[in-house]
Amino acid sequence: MTSRERHVTGTLVQLADTLVAGYDVAEMFYYLVESCTDVLSIDHAGLMLVDADGILHVVAATSEVTHLIELLQIQNQEGPCLDAFRSGLVVESGPLADSEVRARWPILSEAAHDAGFGAITAMPMRLRDQVLGALNLFRVETAPLTVDDLAVAQAFANIATISILQARATHDARTVIDQLQRALDTRVVIEQAKGFIAQHANISLDESFARIRRYARNNNLRLSNVARDIVANVLDPELLIEA
Amino acid sequence: MTRLTRILGILRAERAGETLLGSVCRAAVVALGTNGAGLMLLTKSHRGPICSHGDFATLGEDLQLSLGEGPSGDAFDTRGLVEVTDLSASGGERWPMFSQAMTEAGVISLASFPLQIGGARFGALTLYRSSYGELSFEQVADGYVIAQIASHLIIAGQAQVGEDSVIPEIEAGFVRMEPVHQATGMVMAQLGIGAEDALARLRGAAFGSDRTLVAMADHIVLGGVELPRDG
Secondary structure: OOHHHHHHHHHHHHHHHOOOOOOOHHHHHHHHHHHHHHHOOOOEEEEEEEOOOOOEEEEEEOOHHHHHHHHHHHHHOOOHHHHHHHHOOOEEOOOOOOHHHHHHOHHHHHHHHHOOOOEEEEEEEEEOOEEEEEEEEEEOOOOOOOHHHHHHHHHHHHHHHHHHHHHHHHHHHHHHHHHHHHHHHHHHHHHHHHHHHHHHHOOOHHHHHHHHHHHHHHOOOOHHHHHHHHHOOOOOHHHHHHO | OOHHHHHHHHHHHOOOOOOOHHHHHHHHHHHHOOOEEEEEEEOOOOEEEEEEEEOOHHHHHHHHHHHOOOHHHHHHHHOOOEEEOOHHHHHHHHOHHHHHHHHHHOOOEEEEEEEEEOOEEEEEEEEEEOOOOOOOHHHHHHHHHHHHHHHHHHHHHHHHOOOOOOOHHHHHHHHHHHHHHHHHHHHHHHHOOOHHHHHHHHHHHHHHOOOOHHHHHHHHHHHOOOOOOOO
């Protein structure tokens, strides 16, 4: 394995590792853009992602000026990154000083050229028909990215995309399971409280439940809170019996 | 055909009037060729059955719930596959009571896969077998896929019911365990102890009188039986 291959493989493994639970997505974004500049023959990289409302945000960039150029594209709704995001396809800018390029993205091409860049390649962050954003590779040189570099960049973008989707799914699953836990906790504690009062007052479970409900209603309390207080031994059961 | 497509096909074919989630155990038995399969929900406050199918599964799931020990809890805790290839030889140290009862019933090996999506975990799929040895690579891969399908069915279903509700398959399991929670409350009041200790006392009483936990709870709730004070 050449040192470059080792580097690429190492990066892929590192990105894939982020699929495992308990990693920081933001950290992965920085790792992704930095790996691109380390492994590919490019000078800077930036990553923009779309939020739930469809608005693009710059989430990582290897330099302040790259960050600003990314922002400029979002603000003016023009540039190779925007086109890659909209089309879901790789976009090669071509030399930024060319008149064709200037005509296509007037604001972006001038700003990027002034910042010293010769060309930009924008790679969509895409899984099937879902485009999450774009990975943008900035070069001082004007030559297009080599086929090899393109393939490596695509592999990085793909794995990062899966990581992001996985993180979102995990977040959703966690929320759902938290709700399930709460719903079950409440019901468990109500059943326990029914048993508790039934035993304490030597009454049936139905009668016990009726007393707990009545106490909650008369005191304007939530049934689950009354039940919780009963089993936590902070509510005198006699208060329910007398009621 | 991918593994996922094949297993989804089995799941659809094995669906006998039940919900998809209710058919997961049946599909697991068919796909992996094991004797039985059981699916259990595990949360902090509540553990309950979701489905079981084939030999040993109902008994195995009941025993795990009754004794509070077994492979499901370990798969949940370790977030990974728990496999015992000879229960009579190596299960005893981990789960003494469970292993003995299962061995007597004819179970020789078993495996539990956790139900989890990313960091959220909420149960286990357990496969029961009357033969020695490890599951093959194919069986392990199929087991993970079935556990994953079950996990997604639970999350997807639960995401659609209201915040205070639970999906029917979990609801049914909760109703079965209701007497246990009620009896726990009764033992708490009777002995002046906390919920965890009360449940442990119930488990001990169930084991001592050769009952399942639910039967012991029914005995207390319906029969007005009290546990002895000294335990």
